[in-house]
Amino acid sequence: MSAPLILLDGVGKTYLLGVRPLTVLADVSLRIAAGELVAIMGPSGSGKTTLLNILGCLDRPSAGHYRLAGEGVEGLSAGAAATVRNRRIGFVFQGFHLLPRLTALANVELPLLYAGLGARERRRRAWAMLRRMQLADRAQHLPGALSGGQQQRVAIARALVNRPSLILADEPTGALDRETGREILGLFRGLNEDGVTVILVTHDQAVAAAARRTIRLEDGRIVADMASTVPATGAGEQAAAVGRRAP
Numbered sequence: 001m002s003a004p005l006i007l008l009d010g011v012g013k014t015y016l017l018g019v020r021p022l023t024v025l026a027d028v029s030l031r032i033a034a035g036e037l038v039a040i041m042g043p044s045g046s047g048k049t050t051l052l053n054i055l056g057c058l059d060r061p062s063a064g065h066y067r068l069a070g071e072g073v074e075g076l077s078a079g080a081a082a083t084v085r086n087r088r089i090g091f092v093f094q095g096f097h098l099l100p101r102l103t104a105l106a107n108v109e110l111p112l113l114y115a116g117l118g119a120r121e122r123r124r125r126a127w128a129m130l131r132r133m134q135l136a137d138r139a140q141h142l143p144g145a146l147s148g149g150q151q152q153r154v155a156i157a158r159a160l161v162n163r164p165s166l167i168l169a170d171e172p173t174g175a176l177d178r179e180t181g182r183e184i185l186g187l188f189r190g191l192n193e194d195g196v197t198v199i200l201v202t203h204d205q206a207v208a209a210a211a212r213r214t215i216r217l218e219d220g221r222i223v224a225d226m227a228s229t230v231p232a233t234g235a236g237e238q239a240a241a242v243g244r245r246a247p
Contacts, residue, residue: 003070005166005197006032006055011064011074013050013220024050025220028064032199034165037192039200039208042217049170051217052201056089056168057081069165086115090159094171096151098143104130104154105139111162129157133187149180156187160196167191167198173207185210 013025025047032038042048053059054066057073058081066074073084090111091097098107108126117125130139133153143151152172159167169188173181189210192198200207208214209228216224 004031005034005036005069006030007065007067008054009065009067011054011061011066013047013054013059014062023220025054025061028220028222030215030222030225032197034197035192035195037189037198037200037210037212039202039211039214040217041202041205041208041214043203046217047220048201048217050220052168052170052199055166055199056091057084086111086162088164088166090162090164090167092152092155092159092167092169092172094174096143096148096155096175098151098154098158100143103140103142104135104146104150104157107143107154108158108161111158115162125161126157129161130154132160133157147180148176149183152176152180152184153187156184156191160191165197167196168201169198170201171203172200173202173204181207 008028008030011025011028011030012023014021014023016022028051040048040051050059054061057068057076061074064074065072068084068088071084073081076084098104099110102110105123105126108129109122112122112125127136127139130136133156135150135153135157138146138150138154143154146154152175167188172188173184176184185207188198188200192212200211202208211228213225213227215222216226
């Protein structure tokens with residue numbers, strides 16, 4: 001059996017509130033193979049955002065071990081963790097997190113700037129990703145001039161431009177209408193069919209239904225881990241086709 005992309009062993013996270021400990025995650029063990037499409041579900045306060053932050057090397061576990069692509073990452077320095085994030089992980093958020101004074105093109109270029117790529121290569125790759133998201137005609141627009149769905153496509157282009165092996169999406173359709181949300185989910189499915197590992201954190205069962213596997217958290221513990229096979233249909237098929245186009 002090949003090594004998993006993500007391996008958590010007994011991971012816990014505890015915060016101190018004054019002198020009182022608050023345990024948010026407890027003894028979470030998890031294997032996710034490269035190429036999976038996984039939804040993480042749970043009620044508010046279940047620990048799913050904390051788990052996402054640990055998976056994305058934005059936070060460290062208080063206990064246990066985390067290996068990403070075979071590398072132990074729980075003890076990395078802040079600088080080393082930032083390097084792992086830039087090279088291996090793309091993030092997509094509910095609120096898009098685009099810089100409002102930069103064009104769509106410049107927003108997509110940012111990860112490449114942090115990676116040290118030259119201006120010509122940054123521009124080439126950013127244009128290619130915007131074309132893949134069918135946004136070439138919006139490349140010079142500021143985020144405020146884009147619809148919510150267009151902003152999320154820009155955010156996905158930014159997440160993909162460094163060619164990461166893992167996409168972490170936190171409530172990626174939460175700020176979108178139902179139809180646009182279905183299109184965005186179709187994009188994620190198309191990217192997954194291209195081999196990108198995608199983890200969706202959500203409270204929405206309709207979003208989880210787009211995944212191949214659903215992990216449910218309650219009170220900081222995994223209480224269910226279920227596989228499913230759901231075919232893309234309708235608008236999702238069309239959007240998946242966009243996700244599969246090579247830049």
